[in-house]
Amino acid sequence: MTNQTVLATTLPVLDLIDFQKHPNRFLNKKLISRALIFLPLLLGVGVLFFMTTVTYGFLGLALWVLLLLVSLFISYQEYFIRGYILREHDITYRHGWIFQHQLTVPFNRIQHTEINHGPVDRFFNLCELEIYTAGGASSDLIISGLDPDDAARIKEFISSNVVTHD
Amino acid sequence: MIDLSLPTRQSKKSILFYLFKNLKGLALVALYAAFGMSSWATAGWSTVFIAGIAAVALIAPILRYYFFTFHINADELIINEGFLFKQRKSVPIDRIQSININQNVLQRLLSISSLEIETAGSSGKEIEIPALEFAFAKALKDTLKSKSTAVNEASLGTDDLANTATIENQKDVADAQEVAQEKPMVAKTVMQLDVADLFKIALTQNHLKSGGLALGVVVGFWFQIKDFVAKFIGDPFENWEEDLAQTAVTDTVRITDYLGSIVIAFVLFCIVSILVSFVLTFSKYWDFKMVHDGDNLEVQMGLFNRREVKMPLSKVQILEFHSNPLRHMLGYQTARIYQAQSQDTKSTAIEVPACKPAMVAQLQQLLFNEPLETAQHELKPNPWSYMRFSLYIMSLFLLPLLAASIYLEQLTAAVAAILIYVLTAYVSYNIGKRNAIQRGDSFVIFYKGWIFPTTIITPIYKVQAVELWRSIFIVQRQEIHFNLHTAAGSRNLKYFKEAEARALAQSIHSEVLLTERSWM
Numbered sequence: 001m002t003n004q005t006v007l008a009t010t011l012p013v014l015d016l017i018d019f020q021k022h023p024n025r026f027l028n029k030k031l032i033s034r035a036l037i038f039l040p041l042l043l044g045v046g047v048l049f050f051m052t053t054v055t056y057g058f059l060g061l062a063l064w065v066l067l068l069l070v071s072l073f074i075s076y077q078e079y080f081i082r083g084y085i086l087r088e089h090d091i092t093y094r095h096g097w098i099f100q101h102q103l104t105v106p107f108n109r110i111q112h113t114e115i116n117h118g119p120v121d122r123f124f125n126l127c128e129l130e131i132y133t134a135g136g137a138s139s140d141l142i143i144s145g146l147d148p149d150d151a152a153r154i155k156e157f158i159s160s161n162v163v164t165h166d
Numbered sequence: 167m168i169d170l171s172l173p174t175r176q177s178k179k180s181i182l183f184y185l186f187k188n189l190k191g192l193a194l195v196a197l198y199a200a201f202g203m204s205s206w207a208t209a210g211w212s213t214v215f216i217a218g219i220a221a222v223a224l225i226a227p228i229l230r231y232y233f234f235t236f237h238i239n240a241d242e243l244i245i246n247e248g249f250l251f252k253q254r255k256s257v258p259i260d261r262i263q264s265i266n267i268n269q270n271v272l273q274r275l276l277s278i279s280s281l282e283i284e285t286a287g288s289s290g291k292e293i294e295i296p297a298l299e300f301a302f303a304k305a306l307k308d309t310l311k312s313k314s315t316a317v318n319e320a321s322l323g324t325d326d327l328a329n330t331a332t333i334e335n336q337k338d339v340a341d342a343q344e345v346a347q348e349k350p351m352v353a354k355t356v357m358q359l360d361v362a363d364l365f366k367i368a369l370t371q372n373h374l375k376s377g378g379l380a381l382g383v384v385v386g387f388w389f390q391i392k393d394f395v396a397k398f399i400g401d402p403f404e405n406w407e408e409d410l411a412q413t414a415v416t417d418t419v420r421i422t423d424y425l426g427s428i429v430i431a432f433v434l435f436c437i438v439s440i441l442v443s444f445v446l447t448f449s450k451y452w453d454f455k456m457v458h459d460g461d462n463l464e465v466q467m468g469l470f471n472r473r474e475v476k477m478p479l480s481k482v483q484i485l486e487f488h489s490n491p492l493r494h495m496l497g498y499q500t501a502r503i504y505q506a507q508s509q510d511t512k513s514t515a516i517e518v519p520a521c522k523p524a525m526v527a528q529l530q531q532l533l534f535n536e537p538l539e540t541a542q543h544e545l546k547p548n549p550w551s552y553m554r555f556s557l558y559i560m561s562l563f564l565l566p567l568l569a570a571s572i573y574l575e576q577l578t579a580a581v582a583a584i585l586i587y588v589l590t591a592y593v594s595y596n597i598g599k600r601n602a603i604q605r606g607d608s609f610v611i612f613y614k615g616w617i618f619p620t621t622i623i624t625p626i627y628k629v630q631a632v633e634l635w636r637s638i639f640i641v642q643r644q645e646i647h648f649n650l651h652t653a654a655g656s657r658n659l660k661y662f663k664e665a666e667a668r669a670l671a672q673s674i675h676s677e678v679l680l681t682e683r684s685w686m
Contacts, residue, residue, distance in 0.1 A: 089679050101635040104671070106678050109630045109685070134506060134686055139631040139651030 019083030019094060026145035027079040029124040034075050038068045074098065084143055086154060089161070091131065093141050105141055107161045109133050115151050127151050131158065168305050173235035173246065179276045180234075180297030184227030186272055192216075192223050236295060243283070243310065245293060255293055257283060259314045263481060264505070264514070265307045269300075269472040279303045279472075283310070284507075284514065307476075311462075353459035356532065357518070357525060359451060367519045368447035369440075370492040376446060377439030451519050458532060463503075465516050475516055481505040481686055482533045483628050483654035487526065487621040497522060501529055506653035506686040515654075534609075534625050541604035541611065545670055551645060551661035552598030553591050560590050593617070601659055603648060605670060610650065612657055622657050624650070627681040632671040650674075653686045 045064050049057035077097040085092040092104040116128040121144075129151045131141040146154070196216060229249045236245045238259070245255045266282040273279055281303050283293040298306065359367070452469035463482075466474045484504040493499065501518040521529060530538050564583045571579035597616040604611040610629070612622035633649035633656075640646075646667045647660040 090675070096635075098638050099635060100638065100641075101633060103631055103633040104675055105631040106675065109678065133630045133651070134653040138649075138656040139633070141631075 018085050020085065021083050022079070022145045023126070023147050025124045026126060027076070029120065029126060029145065030075045030079060031072055033120065034071050035068065038064070038071065041067075082145075086157065091141065091154075091158070093143055103139070103141060105131060105133060105139065107158060110158060110162050113155045113158055115148075115155060117148070121145075129154060168302070168309055170236070170238040170306075170309065173237045175235055176231065176295060176297045177278050177299045177302070178231070179278050179299075181227045181231045183272065183276060183278060183297045184230050185224070188223035188226060192220060195219060234295075238313070241313075243293070245295070257293060259310060262310060262314050264476050264478060265310060266476060267303050267307060267474040269468075269474075271470045273297070274470070274472065281306060353457045353464070356456045356458050356463075356528070357454075357521075358456070359454040359520065363520055364448055364451055364454075366496055366498065367451065368444040370490065370496060370498065371443035371447060372490055373436070373439040373443050376442040377435055380438055380442045381435075447519070454519070456518065463516070463532075465518075475514070477503070477505050477514070477516060479533060480684070483624060483652045483686070484657070485530065485533055485623045487521070487623075488618065489620075490618050493520075499526060501526070503529075503533065504654035530623065534623075536608060536625075538609060538611075538623070539606045541606050543605045543670070545603040545605075545648075545662050545666050547598055547601050547659065547661040548643075548645060548663070549595045549598030551640070551643070552601075553595040556590050556594035557587070560587060598661065603659060603662075603670065605674070610674065612650075612659055614659065624652055624657075626674055626677045627683050628652050628685045629674055629678050630685075632674055634667060634671055 041064055045057065045060040048060040074097055078095070081097050081100065082095045084094070089108070090104055090106045092102065094100070094102045111132045111134050113132070114130040116130060118128070121127055125148065126145050127148045128142065128144040129146055131143070133139045133141075143151075230247075233249045233252075234245075234247045236243065238244070241259050242256045243259055243262075245253075247253050247255075263284045266284070267279050268282060269279045276297075277300055278297045279300050281295045281298055283295075295303075449469045449471075451467050454467040455465070457464040457466075461479050463477045463479055464475070465477075466472070482503055482505055484502075486502040486504070488500040488502065489498075498520040501521045503516040503518070505514055507514050518529070527537070564587060568580055568583045571577070571583065593616065600613060600616045600619065602613045604613070605626075608626055610624055610626055612620075614620040614622065629650060629652055631651040633651060634646050635649060636646045640661070644664045645661045646664045647658065648662055648667050648671070649656055649658045
């Protein structure tokens with residue numbers, strides 16, 4: 001085992017252009033599931049049409065369309081922000097459009113990793129990679145919407161690099 | 167050393183302990199039954215029901231005592247419990263993080279104590295042996311502790327033989343031996359609080375908080391017994407509400423009419439708050455003692471409910487100092503020590519109610535084995551951003567209020583709203599001005615708050631991850647929030663210059679990557 005001195009200044013600075021995008025399927029999944037969430041609300045608009053005047057009905061419909069469009073727009077924007085960078089010793093994840101987060105977890109602080117396939121994810125041939133650190137859930141990294149092969153490769157890479165302290 | 171190779175039961179007094187616990191529950195059931203009973207006709211059935219529960223409550227403790235055993239088998243502590251639903255818990259001894267001895271009032275009367283065994287990481291794995299003879303609990307704690315170090319050393323030793331010994335390993339073994347040699351050294355009392363100290367602490371508590379607590383308890387209690395009281399003596403507030411309605415109808419309410427009662431209520435509230443502060447402080451911190459024993463920190467405290475916490479020094483992640491204006495005048499600070507733990511378990515943090523400045527430095531030295539060096543690098547947030555944010559939030563409430571009061575020509579309300587605005591702006595600006603992150607060679611220090619200032623110290627090698635985040639509204643201003651995650655929780659400060667924050671995150675991150683030290 002070699003243990004050469006590495007100066008902090010010689011470590012490369014995170015290049016913000018290098019973020020790996022999620023597959024396009026993930027955008028489709030997000031948009032479709034967002035739209036599906038809004039479907040039941042359409043029932044409420046229908047009720048407005050029948051129970052009150054048509055004006056209120058149209059107002060409700062307009063509000064519904066507006067909310068749907070805003071929600072879809074946010075999902076769409078989020079997709080282009082979301083991404084990860086895998087480096088030799090750490091993983092960085094960026095997500096969120098209104099609330100933008102960027103979290104870097106060094107491999108030597110990772111406790112264990114997990115891959116989850118939900119039914120919806122499976123339909124789109126996607127999966128979720130969960131990276132757990134010790135203590136609270138706040139520094140856990142949950143990367144949803146990865147290609148299963150990629151996720152397996154990342155998981156393998158991380159676990160081969162995790163330093164055990166025992 | 168006690169022999170635990172065979173399944174051992176708890177103290178026989180545990181039957182009494184369980185019995186008392188069940189009786190407490192039973193009293194509640196009886197109370198609810200009495201409430202629920204509408205007439206004496208249905209009383210027969212509820213009596214039978216209660217008698218049935220009572221019989222179970224009496225027999226269950228004996229069964230529980232009989233079927234609760236614990237023993238050590240092949241470096242694992244094994245606990246068997248349960249009669250109908252059998253449960254077997256096992257904890258590898260080298261996974262034990264900390265062992266606590268707790269005593270509540272009932273346990274003190276019976277002179278038994280409960281032993282709590284914590285394993286970090288996996289949640290729901292905590293083990294409690296509720297009723298042991300006090301001396302036996304102490305002996306068991308020591309046995310487990312010495313066994314766990316023995317196991318750890320043995321595993322290190324075999325590593326050493328099996329692999330070609332790396333320098334790293336040899337150093338670890340040497341460290342372990344050193345620790346083992348230091349072990350027999352007498353435990354050193356780091357600090358102790360006497361009655362005078364407690365008096366000062368009680369006097370400088372946050373009385374508003376205790377007053378609020380007392381008020382909450384009273385109100386909560388009142389809502390619970392309201393129906394019951396109303397059933398027997400009628401609603402005592404019935405007439406009061408009518409009176410109020412009457413006065414509102416007949417003439418406008420003049421504040422001077424109520425001035426006397428308002429002043430009396432205020433004075434009463436102050437006295438009760440201070441009294442509650444005293445009671446809470448004395449019951450919680452009575453006979454507070456902190457002992458440094460080898461590589462563990464032991465803290466004992468409590469008047470009725472005695473609490474004894476053992477925390478391995480290597481598990482300490484964050485050291486915090488809190489203060490308030492009253493405490494600041496006496497030169498005291500409150501310290502909180504956080505250790506690595508899973509989030510969903512109850513907090514295992516140690517609180518040291520009063521530290522003098524000398525003590526602050528000593529605690530720092532003790533916990534992290536390094537003195538606090540002067541900071542090389544300081545990050546200041548933008549105080550105007552703090553002010554802007556709190557003004558936005560206040561506007562949600564105050565703008566409607568302002569509009570309404572001007573519309574209704576209630577100028578006093580308008581003036582009050584404007585005053586609250588100015589006060590908010592002033593306080594939040596000052597908070598923003600004091601907030602800062604300092605980074606030394608081996609520590610990150612957060613300064614937070616203004617009237618209630620907090621100092622948060624964590625060694626850089628204990629950091630787990632750094633997060634930068636912001637809302638889309640401050641992208642334009644090139645500002646960003648800084649979030650530091652450790653195994654004992656996250657600490658957050660807001661509105662830093664983006665470039666500076668990124669540079670700091672990068673430098674902390676590199677330091678973490680390069681460190682070989684175990685962080686928990």
